[in-house]
Amino acid sequence: MAACLQVEDIGISFGGLKAVQDVSFSLGPGEIMGLIGPNGAGKTTTLNLISGLYTCDTGKVILDGVDVTDKKSYERARMGLGRTFQTPRFLSRSTVAENMKLGTDLADQIGFMKSFLGVKKNDFLDEVDQYLEIADLTVDWKADISSLSYGQLKRLEIVRALLSHPKVLLVDEPAAGLNAKELEKSVALMRYAAKNGVGIVLIEHKMDMIMNVCDHIVVLNFGKMIAHGTCEEVQSDDAVIEAYLGR
């Protein structure tokens, strides 16, 4: 099966600090890959390099067979690279509907005039309902986004990313601040997406979730990749044990 995301020796330095160096992995459609490591290991920086928010000093990012290393982040998003953030990022002065429709807009990718005339390729309401059901969310579309709880926002951010029909979804700490039930629903959303062929890169500190959900895991420490393998392989890897337990 051809990889939907290939990362080849990517790296970036901030001043003299090598934040990420020589990170490589490959992700197939429908796979969930965990990206773990202690605090400051370079996990979010790696996501930023993949999504184009940072420019790689070295290496390549290949999305669905296309080298996107020189593409800007919005171009990568249009090519099917979705992402969520550690702290959910929404349009703070807009309604729930306006925020969520941005996902469908990305899937539609229609020009200004067509959008002005009301042309659309995907029906927002048709699609969003199934995701809301999986996420166990009931929302008032006209409400201000600021009226929602953190747990709702975390799940809605994944829903919005899925509405954009991504080929690859980068999910940054979806469990942070969620209770067990909310977390279960976030996992259900990711599993549903993976079942529909979306490749997922998941950053998370909750190891039970990672072991439960991921097909394979990449471990980073001080910006370097110290292990890559199945959950069992990573769990018994000496370098990983040392990085986490400091032995």
Add this chain to the structure above:
Amino acid sequence: MKNDTKRAQILRMLIISAVVLAAILLLDGLFIQNLKNSSVNLINVAMIYYFSVAGMYLMLGLGGSMSMCSIAVMGLSAFVCGYTNTKLGWPILPAMLAGVVSAMLLCLLVGSLLLKLDGRAFMFGTMALVYIGTSVFQNFSEFTGGPNGTSGISKLTLFGKTFSSFKSWFVLLAILCYLLILLLHRIKNTAFGRSLMAARDDETAAYSLGVNVYRTKLIAFVISGALSGVGGALYAVHNGAISASLFAFSTQQNFVIMLMLGGVMSPVGALFGSILVNYLPEIARSAGSYLNMIYGILIILLMIFMPMGLAGLIKDGFARLKAMNKKKMTPAAKEGS
């Protein structure tokens, strides 16, 4: 089901439009026709200014970027309209169109250069355009008429009706303002409008959602230029004469107050802001040279008590009423259960 909803929306819009049209005609018959010409002129000019203020709403309210060059863009359009009509002998409608196109081209050029900068640099850069504009309008006599300005601009004739007096303009301008509000509402609810709001609230999120922030803001700036252009062309034809002194920074300051007073986030609020601010000298005539002081105090009070303008105040009022009703309903509902 969806077709029914769409049909209901169209029907609702038609009913609202009919009510607004009736209100405009009623206002014209009962109020405007009985006013002095100078007062009607103030209201008309406020509605013309609204085109520029609406452009600022698009840039600031939706896009989060403060554009301070609307008056220069409006001035360019007015002088192009005046020049092509009086010197080149173009009929008035093509002359107005030339004004609008020149305004859009100016915004395309300025936006291409300045929108790559951050918000503050963009604001100061656009502000500089007003000073350049004022100087050009005063000194390029062959094009603008210099200190004397341009006069003798043809009257507008539409569908056989010539708009010869200020009073005859009111209905047309009010309808145009209503259409402009509908246009702004439509833009806000398109993918483009949402992209613009994303660029305003969180550029990083916008990028991750496929929004080309620079291009989106550039399109918005060109549209705002077109709106200021329409305003400039309408001003030239409405007044029949234009002079450089009108297109100075003081008018741009008034545009800012109009937008702030009405509500940065509300196109309807901005219309009322435009009318109130432009009509203020008439109401506060006795204030004379203290008028600027009134403006200053007004801005300070606005920022303290109504940061979202009149529209924000009304919205908050409705929200409070709703909350109060909910509170009143709760005990009764409990008793009922």
